[in-house]
Amino acid sequence: MEPKILKGEEADQFIINILKNANQPITTREVQAETEKKMVRCPDSTVVFLNKLRIKGLIKGEMSKEKKAWIWWI
Numbered sequence: 001m002e003p004k005i006l007k008g009e010e011a012d013q014f015i016i017n018i019l020k021n022a023n024q025p026i027t028t029r030e031v032q033a034e035t036e037k038k039m040v041r042c043p044d045s046t047v048v049f050l051n052k053l054r055i056k057g058l059i060k061g062e063m064s065k066e067k068k069a070w071i072w073w074i
């Protein structure tokens with residue numbers, strides 16, 4: 001079964017809800033795993049979409065030296 005591609009506000013809210021429910025910063029890979037579990041896809045690659053949300057000021061993100069990956073949170 002093909003994943004549903006989310007767009008616009010629906011995509012923004014989906015990612016924001018993932019990060020709210022995590023209750024801690026999570027990696028790009030963990031965000032991707034959550035979208036795959038729910039059988040949905042971001043309009044762009046996950047990392048590009050997350051970065052667009054960060055630039056809009058909707059989420060926060062930074063490179064974690066400890067995890068050697070980008071981490072994201074609200």
